[in-house]
Amino acid sequence: MSDMHAHSVAFVRETMLPEQEPPASEVGVVHWMRENLFRGWANTLMTVIAIFVIYKIVAGAFPWFVNGIWSTNSLAECREILQGTTGGCFSVLTERWNQLLFGFKYPQDQYWRLILAFVLLGLAAAPVLFNKLPKQMLFFTGLYPFIGFWLIWGGTLLAPLVALAGFLVGFAAFKKVEHQSFAMGALAFLVAALVTWFLGGFAIRSAPGFLALEAVPSRDMGGFMLNMILGVVCVSLSLPFGILLALGRQSDMPIIKWICVVFIEFIRGVPLITLLFVANVVLAYFLPPGTTFDLIIRVIIMITAFASAYIAEVIRGGLAALPRGQYEAADSLGLDYAQATRLIIMPQALKISIPGIVNVAVGLFKDTTLVSVISMFDLVGMIRGPILASTEWNGVYWELWGFAVFLFFIVCYSISQYSQWLERQLQTDHR
Amino acid sequence: MAEAAQTQMEISNEVAIQIENMNKWYGTFHVLRDIDLTVYRGERIVIAGPSGSGKSTLIRCINALEEHQKGSISVDGTRLSSDVKNIDRIRSEVGMVFQHFNLFPHLTILENCTLAPIWVRKTPKKEAEEIAMHFLTKVKIPDQAKKYPGQLSGGQQQRVAIARSLCMRPRIMLFDEPTSALDPEMIKEVLDTMVELAEEGMTMLCVTHEMGFARQVANRVIFMDAGQIVEQNEPEEFFNNPQNERTKLFLSQILGH
Numbered sequence A: 001m002s003d004m005h006a007h008s009v010a011f012v013r014e015t016m017l018p019e020q021e022p023p024a025s026e027v028g029v030v031h032w033m034r035e036n037l038f039r040g041w042a043n044t045l046m047t048v049i050a051i052f053v054i055y056k057i058v059a060g061a062f063p064w065f066v067n068g069i070w071s072t073n074s075l076a077e078c079r080e081i082l083q084g085t086t087g088g089c090f091s092v093l094t095e096r097w098n099q100l101l102f103g104f105k106y107p108q109d110q111y112w113r114l115i116l117a118f119v120l121l122g123l124a125a126a127p128v129l130f131n132k133l134p135k136q137m138l139f140f141t142g143l144y145p146f147i148g149f150w151l152i153w154g155g156t157l158l159a160p161l162v163a164l165a166g167f168l169v170g171f172a173a174f175k176k177v178e179h180q181s182f183a184m185g186a187l188a189f190l191v192a193a194l195v196t197w198f199l200g201g202f203a204i205r206s207a208p209g210f211l212a213l214e215a216v217p218s219r220d221m222g223g224f225m226l227n228m229i230l231g232v233v234c235v236s237l238s239l240p241f242g243i244l245l246a247l248g249r250q251s252d253m254p255i256i257k258w259i260c261v262v263f264i265e266f267i268r269g270v271p272l273i274t275l276l277f278v279a280n281v282v283l284a285y286f287l288p289p290g291t292t293f294d295l296i297i298r299v300i301i302m303i304t305a306f307a308s309a310y311i312a313e314v315i316r317g318g319l320a321a322l323p324r325g326q327y328e329a330a331d332s333l334g335l336d337y338a339q340a341t342r343l344i345i346m347p348q349a350l351k352i353s354i355p356g357i358v359n360v361a362v363g364l365f366k367d368t369t370l371v372s373v374i375s376m377f378d379l380v381g382m383i384r385g386p387i388l389a390s391t392e393w394n395g396v397y398w399e400l401w402g403f404a405v406f407l408f409f410i411v412c413y414s415i416s417q418y419s420q421w422l423e424r425q426l427q428t429d430h431r
Numbered sequence B: 001m002a003e004a005a006q007t008q009m010e011i012s013n014e015v016a017i018q019i020e021n022m023n024k025w026y027g028t029f030h031v032l033r034d035i036d037l038t039v040y041r042g043e044r045i046v047i048a049g050p051s052g053s054g055k056s057t058l059i060r061c062i063n064a065l066e067e068h069q070k071g072s073i074s075v076d077g078t079r080l081s082s083d084v085k086n087i088d089r090i091r092s093e094v095g096m097v098f099q100h101f102n103l104f105p106h107l108t109i110l111e112n113c114t115l116a117p118i119w120v121r122k123t124p125k126k127e128a129e130e131i132a133m134h135f136l137t138k139v140k141i142p143d144q145a146k147k148y149p150g151q152l153s154g155g156q157q158q159r160v161a162i163a164r165s166l167c168m169r170p171r172i173m174l175f176d177e178p179t180s181a182l183d184p185e186m187i188k189e190v191l192d193t194m195v196e197l198a199e200e201g202m203t204m205l206c207v208t209h210e211m212g213f214a215r216q217v218a219n220r221v222i223f224m225d226a227g228q229i230v231e232q233n234e235p236e237e238f239f240n241n242p243q244n245e246r247t248k249l250f251l252s253q254i255l256g257h
């Protein structure tokens, strides 16, 4: 290279440069701190203030936790033991533990059913959440709604069995006439299912004691369990309804399209709390007198409708983000609408929509606490009502609300972590 | 197989596609005007023309990705109607390759290729996978079968797209500018695949600006302008002795530097 002329632009590299370690000042803890915490006076000042605030919080909360009392029977006893020092009165949690979780009316000797239902819920949800698990497990997932219902509400096993049979018979009828047209199939499903349920109704009435668990009416459900029931049921229902609404909104058929648009826009235009009041009071006017249309079901319908509308909009965004080419490629291969939607469009649209759907799901779960305003005793209702109103625990705000916050945070944070994990799993573009 | 294919090179009298007096509008815009075209089995037709002349629209009408408003299109003797079943059947007989590949990014290469055979043709999964591997080998990327489209180069993706179409055993293949989204060094690998396909006697309609390819494999070149077929001829004649003024202008622009 020495004979290269000063003005020549030609250049040929003869030796490749080896890779080198970065200079020491670019790595290590000290470097990180200098870069991120103490870069410039403003940055340093912010860091100092932040450290001070954190110190204050920890210094305040730490003794409260450490001195906490876990085994008294009332706030007064706590105060006696503490003698004016800071300390939480966590005994309220231990003493009212069952009420916080299960409400105050569910028969105590039947708690095992709720715990079992909860454990089985994990088993049922697992294959849906983790697609690496064997597909056969989905069989149990399909049965879970019926098992779960039986465990929680009790009564004869015949009731959920008849419900299940209705679906199965309906599905068989659907399969039989599906080839004619989808609408015919849907009609056949409806007719067959209704007939089965109607006939099954006789069976249930004639043998109410068949494999019966002690029946617990809906108004006895309470505590965090009620939030879980509402959350799980409404999330699992609102996802399919949301998908249908989103697809309906894109439909070529004007009537379907308009129904979906009106539904979505109406629901999104009203506060959930008003819908809950409607469920509580107004719906009863529309029902024939004497029908006992469970309050829980009414609430589930309203929350589901509410969440479906939001999920539909989220999914519509996902659908809009798909390039036209995906539809065209699916079409050009001869896939029909249902196949293209299920195999090509929805998997991609849902993947794009995961953050939005999770957002709605987390919001929905937290909104289940709103039922406390229509005198249902969910976790918040329990704390506000029976517990804080009792003479023993009147005034234990921090511990109780902290516990409620903690429970909801655990669930919502897990959902959020799961969704981020799922997004990484589904990422296929850069691996 | 190759031998049999070679003998099929000549064109039969059997009509593969019959387009008669076909017209299409986008709203009030008259995109295709009085298109008449008969494609015989085994023909390799290249469609050329300036941008916006309606080339894509024409071939997209053949598999009903676009609806035409007047005239008729018959594929394999079946007339395209608005009946969904009819359309789906024709689409499963007609393969299409797009400019932007349009592979399904959430499925592996193998799944991309087996999806339609399994769901449309009801082929058993195992058999569908064998067919898919056969065609992936043919387009020379069997080793990428487990990867996702996003991990492949453009040229590889386009070859997968071709294999995906072939897995449906189509009788007709439509190509819409299959190489114009590719870098120059990848164009050749895709064109080679297409040449091979042509040599096996596949009926092909191909919108492309690759005039070398047209000369090599086409038995007919169609020139379109303003929604009409302006000129069609054998490639030699078409390139060396164009008749229409618009064709001459187009060729001088595309070939002459």
Ligand SMILES: Nc1ncnc2c1ncn2[C@@H]1O[C@H](COP(=O)(O)OP(=O)(O)OP(=O)(O)O)[C@@H](O)[C@H]1O
Pocket: B026, B029, B031, B049, B050, B051, B052, B053, B054, B055, B056, B057, B058
């Ligand atoms: N969906 C549509 N709505 C309205 N006009 C359209 C639509 N698609 C295409 N056109 C118009 O129809 C004409 C023909 O389009 P087409 O895509 O068939 O052209 P082309 O010959 O394939 O052009 P290119 O070489 O650029 O791909 C163009 O003028 C285009 O603007």
Ligand SMILES: [Mg+2]
Pocket: B055, B056, B057, B176, B177
């Ligand atoms: Mg085009």
